[in-house]
Each structure stands twice: as structure tokens, then as C-alpha cells.
Amino acid sequence: MTLRLSMKSALFGLSALALSASGALADQLSDIQAAGKIVAATEMHYAPFDMLEKGEYVGFDRDLFDEVAKELGVTPEYQDLPWTSILPGLEVDKFDFVLAPVTMTAERAERYAFTLPISDSTxxxxxxxxxxxxxxxxxxxxxxxxxxxxxxxxxxxxxxxxxxxxxxxxxxxxxxxxxxxxxxxxxxxxxxxxxxxxxxxxxxxxxxxxxxxxGKPTYFAWVARQGEGDTLVAAINEALIKIQEDGRMAKIQEKWFGTATELPQEMPEL
Missing domain, CATH: 3.40.190.10 (Periplasmic binding protein-like II)
Incomplete structure (x- = not known):
């Protein structure tokens, strides 16, 4: 095999790998939409974001993610788990998405895919x-x-x-x-x-x-797995921006926090 053919084969292999990776990245979002549901985990003892009232899950996260799920065209399913098991559970594919509000840090951004901020967390x-x-x-x-x-x-x-x-x-x-x-x-x-x-x-x-x-000003966000969750996060971010712009976000904030706060529509510096 000539050097030219060898390099051509190598480039073809890299292109095929990139296409394969691109397809894999789309799998989680497409699989969720094909199944018609998204399984999200949180700890339902974190008022006013996540609470149990008479056995029913309520709170800011529930109201906001119900609206996000409508934009994605899927039904949300919610799991109640201890906080210490939520991020490890995401990593081993026990559910699709972390709905618990996670403080955005540079260290976590190396391991997880953050959505846009959903709330202040100072x-x-x-x-x-x-x-x-x-x-x-x-x-x-x-x-x-x-x-x-x-x-x-x-x-x-x-x-x-x-x-x-x-x-x-x-x-x-x-x-x-x-x-x-x-x-x-x-x-x-x-x-x-x-x-x-x-x-x-x-x-x-x-x-x-x-x-x-x-301490320094910080934000809460939701998280997905890096890589395969990137397209899911992109779709959720698009939904969050729409929900902010049409006024639904402000209504949910006022309901649970008593006031509406403008949030970044781009990822903040961590």
C-alpha cells in the first residue's frame, strides 16, 4: 500500500468515526422522543424546587420541566432519590436527566453537560x-x-x-x-x-x-451526561429560552420565589 493510499484510508476511517460519533450523540434525544418519555431524577426534599405534598411531587422544577417536556413533545417521569446518589446514577444510565438543581461549577462542567441556568444559587x-x-x-x-x-x-x-x-x-x-x-x-x-x-x-x-x-454569585442548572446528552441539553436550552421569552418562566418564578429574575440566555463563565 502506498503512503498516499494509507493516508486516504486513515482519513476515511476518521470521517467514518466522526459520523458514527455524531449518530451516537443524537441517540439519547432521538431515543427519548421515540419512546415518548424522559426519565428525570431529583431529591424531593429541596423546597421550593422539589417537594412532596400529600405524596404528590410539586415545586419550581416540576412546573418548569413540565413546560420543557411539552416543548420536547414527551411525557416526563420523575424519580425521587437521595442527592448523594443522583449524579452517580446519571453516570451509570439509571435515568435520562438530572432535574435536581445542581450548582454550576467548573469542576462539574468537566464531567457533566449543564443546561442554561434555571435559578440563582448564591x-x-x-x-x-x-x-x-x-x-x-x-x-x-x-x-x-x-x-x-x-x-x-x-x-x-x-x-x-x-x-x-x-x-x-x-x-x-x-x-x-x-x-x-x-x-x-x-x-x-x-x-x-x-x-x-x-x-x-x-x-x-x-x-x-x-x-x-x-461567596461568589452562582447559578443552579440541570445536567445530562456529557457526549450523548449534548443534543438533549441543546433542545432543553432552546425550550428554556422560549419559556423565558413568552413569560412562562416569570410566572413560575413568581409562584415559587415571590419574584421574577432574569436569567442568562448564554452559558455563564464558571
């Missing part, structure tokens, strides 16, 4: 109403709860170093941390500002948010 503290924290810096030396394995935990740990130390306790769900806050086992709980604002708004006699939030 971190804040919540304390018992009447507590003595007036600013985030007042957390120094206090015992603070946070959900284990979250980006909020990482930001809390980083912030603790800057102010001289916080005793951090890890919890499986935010609800467990809130319960310990009320029984005075904790001085505060760290979490994303939208969740804590909703908590304080719903139960002002028990909880108050320490203003302002701390």
Missing part, C-alpha cells in the same frame, strides 16, 4: 428568628449545618477559612439541618439563597435569613 445563612447573627461574618465560631456533598458545603468550607473558623455539621437533607436548627443543635444552616428565602417567607416565626449572601 449561598446564605438562615438562623432562628431572633438569632444574634447580623452579618455573615457573625458565623465565626458557630455551629452551622449544610447538606453533605453539595457545592454549598464547599463554599461554606472556603468561607469558614476566611473568617477564622466555623464548626460544620453535614446532613443528608436540608430538612434534617432545619430540624436541628430549631432544636438549637445548630446556630445556622448554610444553603442557596432562594431556598432560604422561601423557608423564611413560609415560616417567618421560626426562620430568618442573614443578609447579604456570602
Amino acid at each position: 449561598v446564605a445563612f438562615v438562623q432562628r428568628t431572633g438569632g444574634d447573627m447580623e452579618t455573615p461574618e457573625d458565623a465565626k465560631g458557630k455551629t452551622v449545618g449544610v447538606q453533605k456533598g453539595t457545592a454549598q458545603q464547599a463554599q461554606l468550607e472556603a468561607y469558614a477559612e476566611t473568617i477564622g473558623g466555623i464548626k460544620i455539621k453535614e446532613y443528608g437533607t436540608p430538612d434534617e439541618a432545619y430540624a436541628d436548627l430549631m432544636t438549637r443543635r445548630l446556630d445556622a444552616v448554610a444553603g442557596s439563597a432562594p431556598l432560604l428565602d422561601y423557608l423564611a417567607k413560609s415560616r417567618p416565626e421560626q426562620f430568618s435569613v442573614v443578609k447579604p449572601p456570602f
Whole structure:
């Protein structure tokens, strides 16, 4: 075989590989649409994004993704799983998509395909109403709860170093941390500002948010598997932009957060 023929064969092989890869990338979206359903996993203990009320799944994510599924022309099926099993479950194909709000970080972007932001996720503290924290810096030396394995935990740990130390306790769900806050086992709980604002708004006699939030501004998004999930994410992003532009996003935000917030229509810098 001549060098020219060898190079031609190699180029043909690369082209075939690229076409094969392109077809594989389209498989998840086309398979979902062919099946007529998309299976999405979340933890239904993350108010106001994901909650169980009388056994029924409700919340911001449910309302928003119902609209996205309409745009995709499929029926959504929702799974309730512990947060710590959701991202690993996505990687081993136990479901199609992660509906749990995931804080966008550069480290996670190396492993997962993020959608456009669905909400702000900057971190804040919540304390018992009447507590003595007036600013985030007042957390120094206090015992603070946070959900284990979250980006909020990482930001809390980083912030603790800057102010001289916080005793951090890890919890499986935010609800467990809130319960310990009320029984005075904790001085505060760290979490994303939208969740804590909703908590304080719903139960002002028990909880108050320490203003302002701390750490750098961050966003929540949904995620899919990298590679095969890229076309799925592209379709979901197109749906999210449409939902923002026609006013459905603002109505859902006002329902669950009490106010509408403009979100980026391009991927933010991580």
C-alpha cells in the first residue's frame, strides 16, 4: 500500500468515526422522543424546587420541566432519590436527566453537560428568628449545618477559612439541618439563597435569613451526561429560552420565589 493510499484510508476511517460519533450523540434525544418519555431524577426534599405534598411531587422544577417536556413533545417521569446518589446514577444510565438543581461549577462542567441556568444559587445563612447573627461574618465560631456533598458545603468550607473558623455539621437533607436548627443543635444552616428565602417567607416565626449572601454569585442548572446528552441539553436550552421569552418562566418564578429574575440566555463563565 502506498503512503498516499494509507493516508486516504486513515482519513476515511476518521470521517467514518466522526459520523458514527455524531449518530451516537443524537441517540439519547432521538431515543427519548421515540419512546415518548424522559426519565428525570431529583431529591424531593429541596423546597421550593422539589417537594412532596400529600405524596404528590410539586415545586419550581416540576412546573418548569413540565413546560420543557411539552416543548420536547414527551411525557416526563420523575424519580425521587437521595442527592448523594443522583449524579452517580446519571453516570451509570439509571435515568435520562438530572432535574435536581445542581450548582454550576467548573469542576462539574468537566464531567457533566449543564443546561442554561434555571435559578440563582448564591449561598446564605438562615438562623432562628431572633438569632444574634447580623452579618455573615457573625458565623465565626458557630455551629452551622449544610447538606453533605453539595457545592454549598464547599463554599461554606472556603468561607469558614476566611473568617477564622466555623464548626460544620453535614446532613443528608436540608430538612434534617432545619430540624436541628430549631432544636438549637445548630446556630445556622448554610444553603442557596432562594431556598432560604422561601423557608423564611413560609415560616417567618421560626426562620430568618442573614443578609447579604456570602461567596461568589452562582447559578443552579440541570445536567445530562456529557457526549450523548449534548443534543438533549441543546433542545432543553432552546425550550428554556422560549419559556423565558413568552413569560412562562416569570410566572413560575413568581409562584415559587415571590419574584421574577432574569436569567442568562448564554452559558455563564464558571
